[in-house]
Amino acid sequence: MPATIASFKIDYYQHLSPDGRLMGDDAPALATDFEELRRLYALMVKTRVFDKKAVALQRTGKLGTYASCLGHEAVHMAIGSAMREEDCFAPMYREYGAQFCRGVKMSEVLLYWGGDERGNNFSGPKHDFAWCVPIATQCLHAAGAALAYKLRGEKRVAVTVVGDGGSSKGDFLEAMNAASAYKLPVVFIICNNQWAISVPRSKQNTAKTLAQKGVAAGLPSIQVDGNDVIAARWAMDEAIAQARDGGGATVIEMITYRLSDHTTADDATRYRPSEEVDDAWKREPLVRLKAYLTEQGEWDDAREQALQDEATAAVDEAVEEYLAAGKPPLESMFDYMYDELPHDLAAQREKALEELS
Amino acid sequence: MARVAMVEAVTMALAWELEHDESVVVLGEDVGINGGVFRATAGLAQRFGDERVIDTPLAETMIAGLSVGMATQGMKPVAEAQFMGFILPMVDHMMCHAGRMRHRTRGRLSCPMVLRAPFGGGIHAPEHHSESTEAIFAHMPGIRVVIPSSPSRAYGLLLAAIRDPDPVVFLEPKRIYRLNKEEVEDNGEDLPLDVCYVLRDGTDLTLVTWGAMVKETLEAAEKLAEKGISAEVIDVATISPLDMDTIIESVEKTGRCVIVHEAVRMCGVGAEIAAGLADAGLYHLYAPVKRVTGYDSVMPLYKMEMKYMPSVQRILNAVDEVLEVS
Structure with a gap:
């Protein structure tokens, strides 16, 4: 008989049922911190109103291809609300909710998807990474940032997000390896929304969970209901506290669902049964939090209406700001390439200004 | 003044910057206690410790990605690709991130990293150890590609590369690593980049x-x-x-x-x-x-x-x- 020298389990955490009931008797303190829950709910609603508007802008030719975050709002709030200003966020490209928590403006998200680099010079923390399109590469940047903080003895944490598709990439695995080898203050979130464009989770691999990839790297790894902001935020709090205290990295697989197309350039009806999407709508994050707050007497129709109005006004204002931004100056194609423009590029700049102005 | 071979001049330049700029770290495969497969980092881990001269897991993408991440947060990583034949997994991070970090963020973030690699043929090495693929990096906007050809230029140009506020790929012709010795004063003086x-x-x-x-x-x-x-x-x-x-x-x-x-x-x-x-x-x-x-x-x-x-x-x-x- 061989001896077992390693074994593992992945714990799954959920506190809020899809219909908004508190499950079990071990709910974290957040479950009764109604002021914070109302704040998170408000941010989730604003994110959703923003997202809907962004898709509409694309459909009417006022925005480029846009990656919707519909359904991911609880994941985003858990991340954004758990982080401190001095921590570093390395997002992929649809974590707007988390970024709104960190001070990024809605108009800046629109600027980026509207084809304008100025959106990346955002109002959030200046050390946060920009949106990252090459899948999973951001995981290594977060690990690198965490290594910098650790070497300097700073109590800062880097947080990054990868998708279920991105969890198949080497960059993600190498980042977890680095975090393990150097015991880095970093948190890896696998935002498992079940779809990598048209490829379902089941085709990434046959592992029972994606979190267990973290186990292979030697990291504590858990799975949470990513539509349950109470569970997801608790997991983030624990992971960030551990990282800040020098305890190293954690992997959190957050189970959610991409209720939208991959981007506005995609049509998910080509590959995804509508029954599956209908079913996912029953588990989405806003409905359950609203039901819970209402049941607790902490939310009502008047508050909902006021929130919807406020969100719509904020989004409208952001759209106006975005539409008024115009094009970046021509010379900006050159001026940020290097600290000091090399001779030949300076000549190209001069010619461009002459020919294109 | 010491007479040194080119590879020793590389070590001298690394040591100078490690000594004088605390944001500089050296990282790569076998760069620590082993001193690098070509001895380019010989003695540095012993002198500066394993938090300044960092052995990495065997993963080239990781070395490049960590360096990008560190560089955006105020460090000056000097990464080593053990041979240029193994630099290709790093191309993604150099092209998609290092070279465009400053541009994409309108100067909010920058990427002052150096990626060193021994390159070229002529040392009877195994397959994939002898290529010269410098043109790949020359084709990347936002990246400098610097190649020394003597001990004194290796010393001065590497110092300049580390001090440069933008990413530099620094390619060291390994056939002449130990070919000639030259008097190189270890005075921390760099040589100009961007000139022949x-x-x-x-x-x-x-x-x-x-x-x-x-x-x-x-x-x-x-x-x-x-x-x-x-x-x-x-x-x-x-x-x-x-x-x-x-x-x-x-x-x-x-x-x-x-x-x-x-x-x-x-x-x-x-x-x-x-x-x-x-x-x-x-x-x-x-x-x-x-x-x-x-x-x-x-x-x-x-x-x-x-x-x-x-x-x-x-x-x-x-x-x-x-x-x-x-």
Whole structure:
């Protein structure tokens, strides 16, 4: 008989049922911190109103291809609300909710998807990474940032997000390896929304969970209901506290669902049964939090209406700001390439200004 | 002043910056206690500790990605790719992130990292250890590509590369790592990037090269001198951004040019230089510009590698061709 020298389990955490009931008797303190829950709910609603508007802008030719975050709002709030200003966020490209928590403006998200680099010079923390399109590469940047903080003895944490598709990439695995080898203050979130464009989770691999990839790297790894902001935020709090205290990295697989197309350039009806999407709508994050707050007497129709109005006004204002931004100056194609423009590029700049102005 | 080989000059420059700039870290495979497979980091981990000279897990993408991440957060990582043949997994992070970090964030973030790699053939190494793929990086906006060809230039250019606020790929021609020793004062003085170095003045033709091929090119110039032919030799040193002005100025004087590089001919940096001469130096040319390069075939295993690489004789043959035209 061989001896077992390693074994593992992945714990799954959920506190809020899809219909908004508190499950079990071990709910974290957040479950009764109604002021914070109302704040998170408000941010989730604003994110959703923003997202809907962004898709509409694309459909009417006022925005480029846009990656919707519909359904991911609880994941985003858990991340954004758990982080401190001095921590570093390395997002992929649809974590707007988390970024709104960190001070990024809605108009800046629109600027980026509207084809304008100025959106990346955002109002959030200046050390946060920009949106990252090459899948999973951001995981290594977060690990690198965490290594910098650790070497300097700073109590800062880097947080990054990868998708279920991105969890198949080497960059993600190498980042977890680095975090393990150097015991880095970093948190890896696998935002498992079940779809990598048209490829379902089941085709990434046959592992029972994606979190267990973290186990292979030697990291504590858990799975949470990513539509349950109470569970997801608790997991983030624990992971960030551990990282800040020098305890190293954690992997959190957050189970959610991409209720939208991959981007506005995609049509998910080509590959995804509508029954599956209908079913996912029953588990989405806003409905359950609203039901819970209402049941607790902490939310009502008047508050909902006021929130919807406020969100719509904020989004409208952001759209106006975005539409008024115009094009970046021509010379900006050159001026940020290097600290000091090399001779030949300076000549190209001069010619461009002459020919294109 | 110490007489040092090029690889020792690299170590000296790394040590100087580790000593004088606490944001500098060295990282890579076997760069720690082992001192690097070519000894380029010998003694550094012992002197500066394993938090300044960091052995990494065996993962090239990781080395590049960690370096990008660190560089954006105020560190100055000097990463090593053990051989240029293994640099390809790093290309993604260099092209998609290092070279565009400053641009994409409008200067909010920058990426002051150096990626060092030994490159080129001629040391009887196994497969994938001998290529010269510098053109890949020269094609990336936002990245400097710097190649020393002597101990003193390795010292001065590496210091400049580490101090540069933008990413630099620093390629070290390993065939000449220990070829010659030179007096190099360890005084922390850097040399300018983005400029060619004229190694030998001449009036009859211009020989343009970089890296290990500087050796053969200077030998060719010496043989030409014996025949009364005066060849100017230019070490390009920074292949991107390219200092065409120095090359054109030389060709204005000589009217003839041969470009020598180890890399394959197709889309090599020699093509860019030839195009630059066609664009801005054509009326000064008496003869077509010739390139002496590696062939557009796979770098052979070591029995045939010296046949693949430009030799003094192949350079002289090309020189004969350009001198024939009057």
